[in-house]
Amino acid sequence: MDWSRIKTIFIITFLILDVYLLYQFMVKHDANQFEVKKDATVEEQLKTDEITYNEMPKTTIKDQYLSARIKEFTEEETEKLKGQTVTIVQKTILSSTLEKPYQLDSNFEPVSLSGFISEYVLNGSDYLYWDKDDKEKTITYFQQFQNKFFYKNKNGMLVFHLNKNNQIVGYEQTYLEEIEKLSAKEEVIQPLKALGVLRQKGLLETKSTITKVELGYSTIVPLASSQVFAPTWRFVVNDKRSLFVNAFEGQVIDFTSEENEVTE
Numbered sequence: 001m002d003w004s005r006i007k008t009i010f011i012i013t014f015l016i017l018d019v020y021l022l023y024q025f026m027v028k029h030d031a032n033q034f035e036v037k038k039d040a041t042v043e044e045q046l047k048t049d050e051i052t053y054n055e056m057p058k059t060t061i062k063d064q065y066l067s068a069r070i071k072e073f074t075e076e077e078t079e080k081l082k083g084q085t086v087t088i089v090q091k092t093i094l095s096s097t098l099e100k101p102y103q104l105d106s107n108f109e110p111v112s113l114s115g116f117i118s119e120y121v122l123n124g125s126d127y128l129y130w131d132k133d134d135k136e137k138t139i140t141y142f143q144q145f146q147n148k149f150f151y152k153n154k155n156g157m158l159v160f161h162l163n164k165n166n167q168i169v170g171y172e173q174t175y176l177e178e179i180e181k182l183s184a185k186e187e188v189i190q191p192l193k194a195l196g197v198l199r200q201k202g203l204l205e206t207k208s209t210i211t212k213v214e215l216g217y218s219t220i221v222p223l224a225s226s227q228v229f230a231p232t233w234r235f236v237v238n239d240k241r242s243l244f245v246n247a248f249e250g251q252v253i254d255f256t257s258e259e260n261e262v263t264e
Contacts, residue, residue, distance in 0.1 A: 042192055042193065042195070042196035042199075043192070045196070045199060046195065046196075046199060049199065049204070049206045049207075049208075050206055050207045051199065051204055051206070051207070051208050051209075051210070052208075052209045052210070053195065053209070053210035053213070054210070054213075056190065056191045056192045056195075056213065057190075057191065058190065060187055061187070061188050061190075061215070062185035062186060062187050062188065063185060063186070063188050063215065063231035063247065064181050064182065064183045064184065064185045064186065064231070065181075065182040065183045065220075065228060065229065065230055065231075066145065066179060066180065066181060066182060066217060066228070066229040067178075067179070067180050067182050067226060067227065067228050067229070068150075068156075068176035068177065068178060068179045068180070068226065068227055068229070069176070069177050069178045069225055069226045070092050070155045070174070070175075070176060070177075070225055070226065070227070071092065071174070071175040071176065071177045072091040072092055073088045073091065073092070073093075073094050073122075073175075074088075075088070077122060078094065080122070081096065081120065081122065082120075083098065083099050083100065083120065084096045084097060084098050084099060084120060084170070085097045085099065092155070092174055093172055093173070093174055094122070094172065094173040094174075094175075095170070095171075095172050096120075096170050096171050096172075096173070097169065097170040098120075098168065098169055098170055101163060101165070101167035101168060101169050102116055102120075102167060102168040103165075103166070103167050104162070104166045104167065104168065106166070108132060108139075108166075110129035113129075113139070113160075116168070117141075117158075121158060121171070121173060122173065122175070123175060124158075126143055126144060126175070127141035127142065127143055127144065127157075127158045128141060128142060128143075128144045128147070128149055129141055130142050130149075137161065137162040137163070137164075138159050138160060138161060138162065139159070139160040139162070139168075140157065140158070140159050140160075141157065141158040141159075142156060142157050142158075143156030143157065143158075143175065143176055144216075145179050145217065148214075148215060148216040148217060149214075149216035149217070149234070150176065150216065150217050150218075150219075150229065151216050151217065151218045151232060151234065151244060151253075151255070152218075152255045153176070153218075153219060153227075154174065155174045155175075155176055155227065156174060156175060156176040157172075157173075157174055158171060158172075158173050158174075159171060159172050159173075176227070182228065186248065188215070188231050188233075188247035188248060189233075189245075189247055189248070189250055191213050191233055191235075193250070194233045194235070194245040194247065194250065195210065195235060197245055197250050197251075197252060198235065198243050198245065198252065201252055203243055203252065204237065204243075208237050208238060209237070209238055210235050210236070210237060211236050211237070211238060211239045212234075212235070212236035212239075213233065213234070213235055213236075214233075214234050215231055215232070215233060215234070215247060216231075216232055216234055217229035217230065217231060217232055218230060218232040218244060218246070218253050218255075220246075230246055230247070230248055230249070231246075231247035231248060232244050232245065232246055232247055232253060233245045233247050
């Protein structure tokens with residue numbers, strides 16, 4: 001047996017293996033470098049456009065899909081509500097007129113309504129303040145789950161109506177019940193990447209300031225009696241405009257479309 005030839009074959013084989021492993025390492029390294037560069041590119045592009053924002057979370061954030069049913073109110077439930085006249089519209093909308101208007105402070109703060117909501121509204125603690133529209137004379141709340149909004153969902157909202165004296169005279173309420181987790185938690189996209197999507201779509205003007213970033217939920221499957229929700233990033237621009245990005249898929253969500261339209 002020619003041991004010298006065998007030795008040579010082994011040396012060549014190990015050299016080939018080393019070259020292959022080195023190649024795999026370099027491919028992986030380049031891929032990692034590419035990811036880093038992509039993130040850096042987003043930061044650079046935002047900086048070029050003079051778009052400013054507070055430090056974004058860089059740790060892994062996980063969330064999951066949810067489902068919920070649209071509540072149908074009953075006469076038995078409305079009988080519990082005192083100091084108001086209540087009617088049920090199309091089973092799912094509770095419409096209330098207060099017997100005595102509720103006066104708001106001239107400098108309205110959402111916390112000032114906490115006691116009123118607890119006393120006059122079914123499951124009032126399940127809603128979070130959204131905004132006050134002085135032109136429309138409304139105060140809007142949206143339902144929440146674990147302190148995260150169901151963004152702009154007409155089936156989980158509370159709208160107070162004001163008169164010219166800045167008094168609440170009534171409200172409409174819808175409610176999502178039987179909220180369930182549909183899947184195990186998965187990693188959501190980083191908010192900086194979602195911000196990059198908004199910039200790429202031309203939705204961020206130069207010199208904009210991102211004043212708030214938060215995670216909530218938006219409808220992806222609206223059915224006649226139930227809905228499915230996906231985690232969603234919300235970016236508030238200049239304390240005025242809100243922009244939304246699906247936190248799993250990275251698509252921009254346009255709430256001016258009929259996203260809550262019932263699908264049989």
